[in-house]
Amino acid sequence: MTYLFLILANFAVALICRKVSSHKLSIIEGYFSSAYPSFYKRLSLDKFDIGRKYSFVYNLAEFSSAGELQNLNDAKLKEHVFELYLADIGVIFFSVGSALFLSIMVLGK
Structure with a gap:
């Protein structure tokens, strides 16, 4: 019964983290559309015909990996991106926790 509670709690927190991640995005x-309209236009460019939202996410990750976001020297933007990163890590952590407790519950019987 304890494992079932842990599974449900981890799953619920993973869903909450996913919602926070989507909101932060x-x-x-x-923020990009108001503060950096030209940079936002580059981020919204849909090269792979996957939709505006998904292309924004893909391009944001690509530009972040290339270090172009660091060149902006915007503390507020860095804070938002860090919070997005924490929410995404929370989704992964609590999803793995749910799978782990489910495995323990199934294999423990």
């Missing part, structure tokens, strides 16, 4: 998108 929309905040970042709005």
Whole structure:
């Protein structure tokens, strides 16, 4: 019974982290569109015909990996991106926790 509670709690927290991640992404998108319109246009470019939102996410990750976001020297943007990173890590952590407790519950019987 304890493992079932842990599975449900981890799953619920993973869903909450996913919702926070999605909300942070929309905040970042709005921030880029108002503060850096030309950079936002580059981030919204849909090269692979996958949709505007997904292309923004893909391009944000690509530009972040290339270090172009660091060149902006914007503390507020860095804070938003860090919070997005923490929410994404939370989704992964609690999802793995759910799978782990489910495995323990199934294999323990």
